[in-house]
Amino acid sequence: MKKFQNKSELSLYLGALRANGSSIGFVPTMGALHHGHLSLVNKGLSENDFVVVSVFVNPTQFDNQEDLVKYPRTLDEDIILLKTVSDHKIIVYAPTVEDVYANSVTSQSFTFDGLEYEMEGAFRDGHFDGVGTIVKRLFEIVKPDNAYFGEKDFQQLQIIRKLVELHHLPLNVVGCPIHRASDGLAMSSRNTRLTKEHREIAPFIYKTLNTAKTMFGTKSAQKVTEWVNNQFKKQPLLEVEYFIIADIKTLKPVKRKSTRKSYRAFIAVYAGDIRLIDNIALN
Secondary structure, three states: OEEEOOHHHHHHHHHHHHHOOOOEEEEEEOOOOOHHHHHHHHHHHHHOOEEEEEEOOOHHHOOOHHHHHHOOOOHHHHHHHHHOOOOOOEEEEOOOHHHHHOOOOOOOOOOOOOHHHOOHHHHOOOHHHHHHHHHHHHHHHHOOOEEEEEHHHHHHHHHHHHHHHHOOOOOEEEEEOOOEOOOOOEOOHHHHHOOHHHHHHOOHHHHHHHHHHHHHOOOOHHHHHHHHHHHHHOOOOEEEEEEEEEEOOOOOEOOOOOOOOOEEEEEEEEEOOEEEEEEEEOO
């Protein structure tokens, strides 16, 4: 498996592949890979000749520095896991902070037509400036034909689509279904940090989302939201940061349902000091 830490060497290698007519897929990650990541890589390999997987814990998208320090870094294990998919068609880019940011580890300021102010943007100051900065930079380095993102971070997916649109970047952004454990918990690198008690109760998040989806067929968004918040008040090990039903295009909370619009329910929950997010399509 080819592994690069230097963007110049990576660019030369990818340039040679393109010169031979090969297509390039891209899966950006922060490492601590799991089967959710592998599902993105498999999707990329089904649609491209090669897939670049970046492994980079991006400092500019953490509003909580303790979270940045504690974020798992498992590059050797990540490579072993990727080799179970392909040893020859996957290219790993695991840069240093200096290789990506040079001497200025700062975010650019972005506007995403208001998408950045909803949900995660309201609770994580500067988060989407950090996301926009690193994703745009990685797109410029890798120059992929297609890039793959999971719908677990649906707001991020919509923001990256808007980034590509506003900056006229020549690539296709592909959203992929949420990959879940057998008990319904959305796959996340943070799951490994859950205590035994919190891991046992965490599937309650998806169970509640499924019931909310059923309720949304006959009840208002306000009634569903009240019900969800009341359910979590009965779970002392889980604390809701937000539950929002939103229009998938604008990400603004729904006030009155329309049959002409599509909606998703979004949730952020603390299990101890571990923050988990999830979402579900409602119609």
